[in-house]
Amino acid sequence: MQLSDLIIDDRHQARFKVHRSAFVSDEILALERERVFSKCWLYLGHSSELKKPGDFISRRVGGRPLLYTRGKDNALHALYNTCPHRGALVCRERSGNRRAFTCGYHAWTFDDCGRFLGMPGREALPPEATEDGKLDLVEVERMEEFRGFVFVCFDRNAMPLRDYLAGAAEYLEYVADQGRDGMEIVTGTQDYCVNANWKLLQENSADGYHGVPTHSTYFDYIRSRDNSNFGGMNAKGWVKNLGNGHAVSESIGLLPWGRPYARWAPGWGEEAKAEVETLNREIMQRLGPERGNVVANGDRNLLIFPNLVVNDVMATTIRTFYPVRPDHMEVSAWCIAPTGESESSRDRRLRNFVEFLGPAGFATPDDVEMLELCQRGYANAASAPYNDLSRGMLSNAPTKTDELQMRTFWRRWHQLVADDAARELTGP
Template sequence: MSVIHRRKVGGRNLLFTHSSDGVIRAFYNSCPHRGALVCREGKGNAKVFRCFYHAWSFNNQGELVGLPDKEGFLEDHNCDGSKNMMAVKRLESYRGFIFVNFDDNAISLEDYLGNAKEYLDLVADQTEVGMEVLQDSQEYSVRANWKLLCENSFDLYHGVPTHKTYFDIVATRGGIMEKGSLVGEAHDLGNGHAVMEYYAPWPRPIGKWIEGYGEEAKEIIEKINARLVERFGEERAHRISKKNRNILIFPNLVINDIMAIAIRTFYPIEPGYIEVSAYALAPKNETENFKQVRNDSYLEFLGPGGFATPDDNEALELCQEGFANNKEVEWNDISKGMNRAIPQATDEAQMRAFWREWNVRIMDAEAKKIDAGRVKV
């Protein structure tokens, strides 16, 4: 029996399976017979995947195991395995985060993540038993260019003016904006990855209790903090539990470790329209009551109907409309913090890191086009 999840990654329909042998696999979700999706459900459990169109069946290793009217095919049909489901060649993981790569010649995941691994570790180290996604993903769309969402995802400068209502509500529950709130640093992590790490007035299920969480949650959080100190010492435990971080893994993976842990991926459908998938992440061993506290905290701010996401989407769509004036009006100033030796979390160094990598990729792509043209000539 396999646990299955269907995902779209980079425009490809993929089927992920986690089998009883402990192996995680990824297949292109296309029947090798006539191309139909083999699996239509978003998630579930199955021993065999049966194509709806002609009933070809495949086991959880992608092997063709069922073929109606087999006598109608040649005796050596599928002897070379060409009619099995095609597996994704590059499937790699880091601390439980699963990545696929469609480029056979790309560098390893470890090398690609580089300095970003330090911040993924801060997320993964919040539990000894592993993380899980809470319920289903949230799916929504934004009428804006996808790179605007990259910028927005680690833009602390807009936090207070754009999301003032949320900060006001948090204050009524004990999350008061103090002198050190929204103070921190921004870091270019290489390869286009970047992060901002900072303190904030909102609660954190991993380590910052406020009255709105209730007394039961207070005791749980105190135990979590004590265990973190036991495992990592005071300094690292404090960093894991008290600091917030918004991480961008270039080009379009966002991990927000703030009042809850959110994972977002997003893909451009056209230059001014993107589709977003968002997931809430949590330790596997949390009680149902505390898991509800965490999920409420996630949905209140990060959910598609929360206090932040609709505001952000509105801001991005306003930017997209405003960019229609770009022939006459200079736009997208991301110079904030260039006058500081150490960029602050409310600066824009993290955005510059993204755009520098984007510029390199564009220049490389243009150079390849030129080289290809020269070869043709």
């Protein structure tokens, strides 16, 4: 089949279908690595993760091992974690504080900005060998920051980050505005693997249609804990196309769970109510009642193309997911919180974080099971070749149980992957 045949997008007949080879093909994964992950802005980290000069994190982004540092110049740096001599990783630790990195192979040494410092037997090279940074660690082609969220791009000619974010920038600002003194990543990373194609988690992350069937146990728990008569997700809320493949699923004040900043829930107990209401008043005074209501009472799942999800719901989770094989992905998740929030607020936040979205919470194991069942079902793709994502195509006001957010992703994905649409795929 041709790349152009991967998507059926018939707006007149309200049909949108995705060929299941997109989830199983090695050829398509190779194109994704070339045309998506090598060209789009990708989340590297948050500025709060590196608080002082010398702080560093080694992190794989888009399949590339990177070194994310705060240098002695107090600036953030994104460096390729590979020695210019023979290519070995110069840093094997996940994080820490160092003023210099020494390659374990031949002891070439670099400072926390990536500049070459020295090597054993320096006299064996001509004096000009180190001129103009020739032996420095290589900087990632582009790194830009927006409200504390740091992104990299491996394409030097990519559009500016702010332009790339398009309408998603406003939703990152809603997160950033929660903290009077800024936001910070709570120490610790949740890493896990899923035996499914990475795009399935992108679809799942803002899919309101699966909420009640898949997560019924969580809703039973909420009803019991809070003595609530909440009937489930249904169609409460709406979805939006934010441009450049980004989308959001959101509602304001319609859902039953609490938000540590700043919407109280009965299950937290009366002792928490006064503190949460004080937080709510602070945000209303600081941002004004209209914006304050959106920030404090809004529940939103933000999808930033290709593989960043910000679940700003009962807690705020940042998630990335990268393909290893067509049927296997690696997921990383972090909790973000207002800087300096009280111990009691932080406790509520972390409980909410692990309770629903954590790897052992109510939601994630359910979702992983469903995604892996989908992947197993794609073994029948020769006879049942398409996924159907047509819900809401005739609607002028798509709801959370419609699939506009998925079509938004897939249209941008197809635009990039099928750049030469006449190309034939040789695989099944």
